[in-house]
Amino acid sequence: MTNFNTKKPAVFIFDLDGTITQEETLPVIAKACNVEAQINALTEQTIAGNVPFVESFIQRVGILGQFDIDIVKTALSKVKLFPKLTEFINSHPEQCAIATGNCKEWVNGITEKLDCACFSSDAIVENNKIVKLNSILKKEKIVEHYQSLGRTVVFIGDGNNDMEAMRLADVSIACGLTHYPANSILAIADYCVFEEASLLRLINQINSPQPGTSIVLSCAGIGSRLGLSKTKALIEIEGTKLIHLQLKAFEEVEDLRVVIGYQARSVVKAVLELRTDVVFVYNHDYFQTKTGTSLYLGARHANEYCVAWDGDLVVHPDDIQRCIGYDGEYVGGSRIISEDAVFLRVDDQNQVTSFSRECGDFEWSGPAKIQKKHIRYLTSNVFNQIEGLLPLPFLNIRAQDVDTYEDYKNAIKFVKSW
Ligand SMILES: [Mg+2]
Numbered sequence: 001m002t003n004f005n006t007k008k009p010a011v012f013i014f015d016l017d018g019t020i021t022q023e024e025t026l027p028v029i030a031k032a033c034n035v036e037a038q039i040n041a042l043t044e045q046t047i048a049g050n051v052p053f054v055e056s057f058i059q060r061v062g063i064l065g066q067f068d069i070d071i072v073k074t075a076l077s078k079v080k081l082f083p084k085l086t087e088f089i090n091s092h093p094e095q096c097a098i099a100t101g102n103c104k105e106w107v108n109g110i111t112e113k114l115d116c117a118c119f120s121s122d123a124i125v126e127n128n129k130i131v132k133l134n135s136i137l138k139k140e141k142i143v144e145h146y147q148s149l150g151r152t153v154v155f156i157g158d159g160n161n162d163m164e165a166m167r168l169a170d171v172s173i174a175c176g177l178t179h180y181p182a183n184s185i186l187a188i189a190d191y192c193v194f195e196e197a198s199l200l201r202l203i204n205q206i207n208s209p210q211p212g213t214s215i216v217l218s219c220a221g222i223g224s225r226l227g228l229s230k231t232k233a234l235i236e237i238e239g240t241k242l243i244h245l246q247l248k249a250f251e252e253v254e255d256l257r258v259v260i261g262y263q264a265r266s267v268v269k270a271v272l273e274l275r276t277d278v279v280f281v282y283n284h285d286y287f288q289t290k291t292g293t294s295l296y297l298g299a300r301h302a303n304e305y306c307v308a309w310d311g312d313l314v315v316h317p318d319d320i321q322r323c324i325g326y327d328g329e330y331v332g333g334s335r336i337i338s339e340d341a342v343f344l345r346v347d348d349q350n351q352v353t354s355f356s357r358e359c360g361d362f363e364w365s366g367p368a369k370i371q372k373k374h375i376r377y378l379t380s381n382v383f384n385q386i387e388g389l390l391p392l393p394f395l396n397i398r399a400q401d402v403d404t405y406e407d408y409k410n411a412i413k414f415v416k417s418w
Contacts, residue, residue: 009095010206011146013165014085015139015157016100016107018178020114022080026060029106032075033067053161054136057101061123065130069105077109082177082196088203090115095207097146099139101161103130139165154206156199160184171206171301175199186264190297192280194272201255202279205301212305213324213369215253216298217246218291218382219311220261220283225403231262232312232402234270237415242312242402243267245415247274249320255279255303259294261286292378292385299375305329306375308382309367314411316398317418323367323397330369331392333362334399338407342383344394351391355383365399368392 018024030039039060046056064072089096096116100107104120111118119142122134139155143165146153155162155169160182166172167188174181174189177196186192193199204210219233228235233243243258250256256275260267261283271278283294291310299306307324315323323332331352333344343360345353355364368386378384386392400414401407 008149008151010152010154010171011095011097012089012092012154012156012203012207013097013099013139013142013146013169014089015155015159015162015175016098016102016110018158019156019175020081020085020089020098021110021178022082023178025076025079025102025107025110028075028079029064029072032071033064035063038063053101057121057136058133061103061130061133064106065123068128069125069130070128072106073109075109076107079110081110081113084196084200086114088200092116092207097142099137099142099155099165101137101139103133105130140168143168154203156203157185158182163188173199173202186282188284189282190300191282192268193278195277198277198279202301205255205303210303212255212303213253213307214255214257214299214302214305214372215250215307215309215324216257216259216281216295216302217250217309217311218259218283218294218298219243219267220259220264220286220294221291221311222262222287223312226408227405228408231267233267234263235402235408237314237412241270242314243270244274245314246309246311247271249315249317250324253324257281257298257302259283259298261294289379291382292380295382295385296375296377299370299372302372304372305369306372307367307369308385310382310401312402313366314400314402314414315367316414319397319399322395323369326369326395328369329371329374329389329392330395331386331390332365332367332395332397332399334365334397336360336363337400337410338363338403340403346394347391349391350394352394353391355387362394362396365397365401 030036045051093115098118100120103123121137123130124132143153153169154171155166156173158175158181163184172189174185174192176194223232257279259281281298295308342364343356344362344364346361400411402411
C-alpha cells in the first residue's frame with residue numbers, strides 16, 4: 001500500500017559556472033588556450049542577446065575544441081569552489097545534482113570534487129580533442145526528471161541558460177555570489193541571495209524545519225496611497241532611506257527576509273549598501289496582491305516563528321527588541337494616530353480579541369509574531385491572516401506607519417522625537 005505520508009526529501013540542482021565556482025570558468029579556459037579575444041567577443045554577443053545560447057555554445061566548442069582536453073581540464077581544476085556549498089553537496093550527495101551546459105570532458109576537473117550526480121553536455125573525443133558535440137544539456141529536462149520521481153526540485157542558478165529550469169522548478173534561487181544574476185531569471189525566481197552564508201541558510205531551511213525566528217520585511221508594494229511614486233522602502237525620512245532605518249533595527253537578526261516586487265532592483269541595491277546576507281523573496285504578483293501574500297511568500301521556508309513587519313512601519317528603537325525577542329506569538333499595536341486606521345480590541349487579559357474598521361482600543365500597526373505553520377496563502381492583508389488566530393497577546397509599542405502623505409509627515413516628526 002502506498003504511504004502518502006512519506007515525504008521524499010527535496011532535490012537541489014545546482015548550476016556549476018558562477019554558482020558553485022567562485023569565478024566564471026569560460027574566461028579561465030580562454031586564457032589557458034590563449035583565445036581570450038575570440039571568446040570575449042562571443043560572450044559579449046551572447047550576453048547582449050544577439051547570439052542565442054545554443055548557437056554560442058556550438059561556436060565556443062568550435063573554438064576550444066582545437067585544444068587538448070587536458071589543457072582545459074587542468075585550468076579548470078584550479079578554479080576555486082564555494083567551500084560551504086561544496087560541503088553541503090558532499091554531505092547530501094543523494095539530494096544534490098549538478099546541471100551544467102559545459103562538456104563533461106572539460107568540467108571533470110571540477111566535478112570530481114563533488115560527490116553528487118552531474119548532468120552535462122556530451123561530446124565525441126578523438127586524440128584528446130573534442131571533435132563533435134553529441135548533445136547539449138537542457139537543464140529543464142533534469143528538473144522534469146526528478147519531478148517525475150515525485151521529488152520537490154529546488155534549482156539554484158545565475159544565468160540566462162538556467163531560466164527554463166528555474167521556471168519549472170518547485171523552488172528557484174537566483175544566485176548572485178559571483179556576479180549579479182541575469183535579468184531573465186530575476187523575473188521568475190522565488191529567491192535571490194548574494195552571499196554563500198545566506199544561500200546555505202536558505203537551503204537548510206528548505207531542506208528541514210529550522211528553529212528560531214525570521215523577520216519578514218514586506219517591501220513589495222507600489223505605495224499608491226502615499227503618492228511619491230516610490231515603493232515605501234525607498235522614501236527618505238530625515239535623509240535616511242526607510243529601508244536603511246529598518247536594516248539598522250534588525251542588525252542583530254540573522255534571518256532577515258526582504259520581500260520585493262515593485263522597484264525590486266532599486267530595493268535590492270539599497271539593501272546591499274548596508275547588508276549582503278539578506279534573503280530576498282520575490283512577490284512577482286505585487287500589483288494584484290497585498291501584504292498577506294508577501295508574508296506568506298516570505299514565511300514559506302522561514303524559521304519556526306516569523307515576525308511580520310511591513311516595510312513602511314517605523315518603530316521606536318527602544319521597542320524594537322521587545323518586538324523581535326518576544327517569546328511566542330503576539331499582535332503589535334500603538335495608540336491611535338492614523339485617520340484611516342484598522343483598530344484592535346484588547347480585553348482586560350491583554351489579549352487582542354478582534355480587528356475592526358470602526359473602533360477599538362489601539363491601532364493595528366504591526367508587527368506580529370506568528371508561527372510559520374499558521375501562515376497560509378491569501379491575497380489580502382496581514383491582519384486577515386491573523387484574524388483566525390485570535391485571541392493573541394497584545395504588544396503595546398510606539399510605532400507609526402506611512403500609508404498617506406499625512407502619515408509621512410508624522411513619521412518624520414516621530415523619528416525626530418527619538
Ligand atoms: Mg552559471
